Amino acid sequence: xxxxxxxxxxxxxxxxxxxxxxxxxxxxxxxxxxxxxxxxxxxxxxxxxxxxxxxxxxxxxxxxxxxxxxxxxxxxxxxxxxxxxxxxxxxxxxxxxxxxxxxxxxxxxxxxxxxxxxxxxxxxxxxxxxxxxxxxxxxxxxxxxxxxxxxxxxxxxxxxxxxxxxxxxxxxxxxxxxxxxxxxxxxxxxxxxxxxxxxxxxxxxxxxxxxxxxxxxxxxxxxxxxxxxxxxxxxxxxxxxxxxxxxxxxxxxxxxxxxxxxxxxxxxxxxxxxxxxxxxxxxxxxxxxxxxxxxxxxxxxxxxxxxxxxxxxxxxxxxxxxxxxxxxxxxxxxxxxxxxxxxxxxxxxxxxxxxxxxxxxxxxxxxxxxxxxxxxxxxxxxxxxxxxxxxxxxxxxxxxxxxxxxxxxxxxxxxxxxxxxxxxxxxxxxxxxxxxxxxxxxxxxxxxxxxxxxxxxxxxxxxxxxxxxxxxxxxxxxxxxxxxxxxxxxxxxxxxxxxxxxxxxxxxxxxxxxxxxxxxxxxxxxxxxxxxxxxxxxxxxxxxxxxxxxxxxxxxxxxxxxxxxxxxxxxxxxxxxxxxxxxxxxxxxxxxxxxxxxxxxxxxxxxxxxxxxxxxxxxxxxxxxxxxxxxxxxxxxxxxxxxxxxxxxx
Ligand code: MIC
Ligand code: SF4
Numbered sequence: 226x227x228x229x230x231x232x233x234x235x236x237x238x239x240x241x242x243x244x245x246x247x248x249x250x251x252x253x254x255x256x257x258x259x260x261x262x263x264x265x266x267x268x269x270x271x272x273x274x275x276x277x278x279x280x281x282x283x284x285x286x287x288x289x290x291x292x293x294x295x296x297x298x299x300x301x302x303x304x305x306x307x308x309x310x311x312x313x314x315x316x317x318x319x320x321x322x323x324x325x326x327x328x329x330x331x332x333x334x335x336x337x338x339x340x341x342x343x344x345x346x347x348x349x350x351x352x353x354x355x356x357x358x359x360x361x362x363x364x365x366x367x368x369x370x371x372x373x374x375x376x377x378x379x380x381x382x383x384x385x386x387x388x389x390x391x392x393x394x395x396x397x398x399x400x401x402x403x404x405x406x407x408x409x410x411x412x413x414x415x416x417x418x419x420x421x422x423x424x425x426x427x428x429x430x431x432x433x434x435x436x437x438x439x440x441x442x443x444x445x446x447x448x449x450x451x452x453x454x455x456x457x458x459x460x461x462x463x464x465x466x467x468x469x470x471x472x473x474x475x476x477x478x479x480x481x482x483x484x485x486x487x488x489x490x491x492x493x494x495x496x497x498x499x500x501x502x503x504x505x506x507x508x509x510x511x512x513x514x515x516x517x518x519x520x521x522x523x524x525x526x527x528x529x530x531x532x533x534x535x536x537x538x539x540x541x542x543x544x545x546x547x548x549x550x551x552x553x554x555x556x557x558x559x560x561x562x563x564x565x566x567x568x569x570x571x572x573x574x575x576x577x578x579x580x581x582x583x584x585x586x587x588x589x590x591x592x593x594x595x596x597x598x599x600x601x602x603x604x605x606x607x608x609x610x611x612x613x614x615x616x617x618x619x620x621x622x623x624x625x626x627x628x629x630x631x632x633x634x635x636x637x638x639x640x641x642x643x644x645x646x647x648x649x650x651x652x653x654x655x656x657x658x659x660x661x662x663x664x665x666x667x668x669x670x671x672x673x674x675x676x677x678x679x680x681x682x683x684x685x686x687x688x689x690x691x692x693x694x695x696x697x698x699x700x701x702x703x704x705x706x707x708x709x710x711x712x713x714x715x716x717x718x719x720x721x722x723x724x725x726x727x728x729x730x731x732x733x734x735x736x737x738x739x740x741x742x743x744x745x746x747x748x749x750x751x752x753x754x755x756x757x758x759x760x761x762x763x764x765x766x767x768x769x770x771x772x773x774x775x776x777x778x779x780x781x782x783x784x785x786x787x788x789x790x791x792x793x794x795x796x797x798x799x800x801x802x803x804x805x806x807x808x809x810x811x812x813x814x815x816x817x818x819x820x821x822x823x824x825x826x827x828x829x830x831x832x833x834x835x836x837x838x839x840x841x842x843x844x845x846x847x848x849x850x851x852x853x854x855x856x857x858x859x860x861x862x863x864x865x866x867x868x869x870x871x872x873x874x875x
Pocket of ligand 2: 291
């Protein structure tokens with residue numbers, strides 16, 4: 226008798242090619258896709274470039290949740306393009322104001338046992354409802370909409386056994402923060418996390434979704450919960466009971482690695498500046514003065530999350546030393562809070578209400594003051610992501626955030642002096658899909674609206690035979706896609722590559738010196754090729770394929786790092802940049818910005834799958850050394866790279 230995990234069961238129903246052996250390339254059928262506006266414009270431009278009339282998935286949804294500030298016409302131009310292209314291609318369009326893609330998808334579309342591919346790294350949120358939900362670059366999502374399977378390595382499965390039950394004031398956020406303490410953000414590439422054990426049934430679907438959401442920060446491909454009575458109840462309350470199927474691991478199913486967490490033993494935790502795995506207990510941090518608190522994001526803005534915040538704030542006022550902002554995860558959540566009076570409690574306490582969307586999580590407003598602490602219920606605290614250089618962002622649960630809003634300092638909520646509010650999930654959710662626009666059955670006659678800020682995907686040349694490389698930048702460990710391709714005020718240029726490319730690696734630019742973009746263009750325009758050198762966990766974080774497209778546009782041909790994160794590595798391949806790893810990690814120290822790296826006969830070496838590939842490092846002082854480069858590319862990846870990117874492959 227086979228003893229299968231939930232991951233194995235879903236994969237065996239979806240594999241279209243490849244062997245079910247960890248690390249081996251497989252292709253899986255994708256049932257549903259989601260896009261959000263910041264990555265969606267490029268994804269639909271790519272879909273158009275493929276000449277696809279109508280999407281071939283069971284369901285595809287286009288959300289607008291990131292770029293909502295509308296400072297200048299760019300955001301609204303994007304929205305109009307997205308709404309019209311969705312109608313033309315058979316995609317449901319979720320209007321701005323309807324909520325954050327992951328939260329709304331969980332409420333309205335997630336189905337246990339199905340696969341979901343989304344152009345956002347937090348797509349695994351829907352693992353909370355038992356979906357195999359995976360984040361990818363926009364081009365991979367466009368390919369899935371075009372009916373192509375998704376290519377990935379067959380995963381190693383990390384089983385997480387949950388026992389016990391959360392104590393009062395301890396939240397689902399603390400479970401995932403504990404996971405980040407145990408597994409860290411490094412070294413988990415190619416794994417999927419599966420939760421099981423008696424503790425699972427004590428967690429509601431939105432709580433599970435908080436955990437699977439922030440599994441993205443572990444660097445795993447996705448995280449998943451079984452589909453049980455709790456899942457059924459959630460779906461029924463959403464009026465979607467018919468979508469439920471039971472899904473659980475067989476008894477004695479085997480995992481590649483095992484982690485055990487006793488929920489009863491957990492205490493409130495925080496991820497300290499500036500990495501989601503820099504975990505300390507709230508008890509240790511208590512007393513640190515706080516200048517700002519923000520509650521929201523796709524991690525923690527469900528109805529239950531905001532209801533507990535409302536209950537804590539009810540009849541109280543926030544500290545004069547902090548500002549409190551709240552961004553509800555969806556219109557469903559916001560309207561329910563408004564109708565039952567919780568919103569009034571929040572407003573009366575002194576909170577500032579933001580619209581339902583990503584908002585400050587992606588640097589769209591609410592940047593903190595210099596040298597102040599900001600507490601956020603979000604999932605990422607990479608340096609500068611708040612929009613303030615040198616920021617001090619802590620990631621916490623809604624309970625800890627509300628406690629700090631009341632006291633003006635980091636506070637263990639158990640010490641607040643009032644009992645844990647008895648807040649349950651709603652008996653029934655408010656269902657109103659009027660902000661979803663269903664596409665017409667035939668979209669051929671729909672006019673696609675392209676205002677002047679809507680560009681087109683840039684074209685690349687085939688990979689040259691010899692890389693005459695110049696190291697345009699050398700960066701350190703954990704360089705995130707936020708470091709490579711900043712969002713915040715630049716986010717509005719997502720559909721305009723030449724404009725957006727100007728700020729690649731902006732955080733590393735030095736005043737009075739040429740920027741990364743200027744240096745790369747100088748190399749490119751002189752007929753050379755740009756090379757980026759990184760260290761460990763290069764490309765962690767956001768799925769934004771712009772972190773590959775814009776460097777490609779600037780003439781970058783290769784990245785050399787110690788390890789590259791999954792989504793970013795796939796994006797590099799999709800846009801014809803070779804993701805190399807150092808065969809000898811010590812070579813990293815030999816390289817400096819401005820050095821040359823020459824790789825001769827690269828096309829042939831890749832085609833023959835020669836490893837390692839030898840390159841010559843020419844130092845600025847005239848000395849030379851040989852460095853050896855490895856790569857982990859499938860045959861299909863190599864074909865794509867040789868062609869200069871996926872859009873060049875017919
Ligand atoms: C993020 O949280 O960084 C984002 C913004 O949602 C990104 C997508 C993007 O950059 O558009 C993500 O997580 O993939
Ligand atoms: Fe939006 Fe933040 Fe979630 Fe990304 S992490 S999807 S920016 S709320």
